[in-house]
Amino acid sequence: MSLILIYKKFLRAAGRNVFFTIRWVVSRLPYQVFRFLTPFFVVIGKYFVKKKKRVILKNMHTAFGCKKTEQEISVIVDSYFESIGSSMVELVYFLDHPKEIVDKVIIEGEENLDKALKNGRGAVLLSAHFGNFPLMFGRIALAGYKTNYIMHKMKDEQFGKYIFDLSNKNGVRAIYSLPVRQCVELSLKSLRNNQILFILLDQNYGRAGGVFVDFFGHPAATATGPVILSHRSGAPILPAFIVRDGPCRYRITIDPPVMFEAAPYGQLELVRNTAQLTKIIEGYIRRYPHEWAGWMNRRWKSKPAIA
Numbered sequence: 001m002s003l004i005l006i007y008k009k010f011l012r013a014a015g016r017n018v019f020f021t022i023r024w025v026v027s028r029l030p031y032q033v034f035r036f037l038t039p040f041f042v043v044i045g046k047y048f049v050k051k052k053k054r055v056i057l058k059n060m061h062t063a064f065g066c067k068k069t070e071q072e073i074s075v076i077v078d079s080y081f082e083s084i085g086s087s088m089v090e091l092v093y094f095l096d097h098p099k100e101i102v103d104k105v106i107i108e109g110e111e112n113l114d115k116a117l118k119n120g121r122g123a124v125l126l127s128a129h130f131g132n133f134p135l136m137f138g139r140i141a142l143a144g145y146k147t148n149y150i151m152h153k154m155k156d157e158q159f160g161k162y163i164f165d166l167s168n169k170n171g172v173r174a175i176y177s178l179p180v181r182q183c184v185e186l187s188l189k190s191l192r193n194n195q196i197l198f199i200l201l202d203q204n205y206g207r208a209g210g211v212f213v214d215f216f217g218h219p220a221a222t223a224t225g226p227v228i229l230s231h232r233s234g235a236p237i238l239p240a241f242i243v244r245d246g247p248c249r250y251r252i253t254i255d256p257p258v259m260f261e262a263a264p265y266g267q268l269e270l271v272r273n274t275a276q277l278t279k280i281i282e283g284y285i286r287r288y289p290h291e292w293a294g295w296m297n298r299r300w301k302s303k304p305a306i307a
Helices: 003-026 031-067 070-095 099-104 110-117 133-142 157-169 180-192 225-233 267-287
Strands: 105-108 123-127 147-151 172-176 196-200 211-215 218-222 237-246 249-254
Touching: 003 031, 003 070, 003 157, 031 070, 070 099, 070 133, 070 237, 099 105, 099 133, 105 133, 110 123, 110 237, 110 249, 123 133, 123 225, 123 267, 133 147, 133 172, 133 196, 133 237, 133 249, 147 157, 147 180, 157 172, 172 180, 180 196, 180 225, 196 225, 211 267, 218 267, 225 237, 225 267, 237 267
Parallel strands: 105 249, 123 196, 123 237, 147 172, 147 196
Antiparallel strands: 211 218, 237 249
């Protein structure tokens, strides 16, 4: 094993153990004490995020180009670090205080979800690594909905298993994205049982299996899962996003079902419909740029094949 791999393995283990330690401490604190100590925990969380600052800045310049000044981008970056750090810490608190989630996380547009589920074919909730999205999963489950989400396997397998087991324990069923056949089968089964399936459509999918669609003016390799699963199951797709409403307070917005511009199903329509969903995600990011965790990932890493 090379020194680089050993170093990366060490960093993952360090991050994992910091998370476990913070959770152990936070789980034993009264709410008022937790709020008082939150800035301290946020500083720790921001330390791990700031290592990605170069990637974050590059992505923001790619997305905004000359439409935003250096000063504007700097303000977004500062707010981004604060948002990510606070969300991480608050999520840890909520994990061991689930009863407080209902009081501090409100749902707007729940009637859209209820109406969609009346057809008995489930509902695909389109979202992204945006805001405190794991908290959104938990809040929807606490509202009484059978909730599933597609989860990518983490590089840190030990932490990935921990998150997988923790999700299932809290009523949010995780479905691994690989192997693909199993993921599709379990996803369709959940929809046919009139359940909710969250899909986060904002990560680089690579050339294999996905399509390239416009994202902030640049081609981005994007999964076609939401469109395909919706077509095969008859489940509608509803955008769902969570934003911060104050310290330890959040608001989930569930929009009406997406009405696709390209109704027939074929390769061209698949690309157009996936592009339409991606534009919805882009719209939320433009409104709340500091809420998108994806700035730290290489969203535009894959490039279209040259004909």
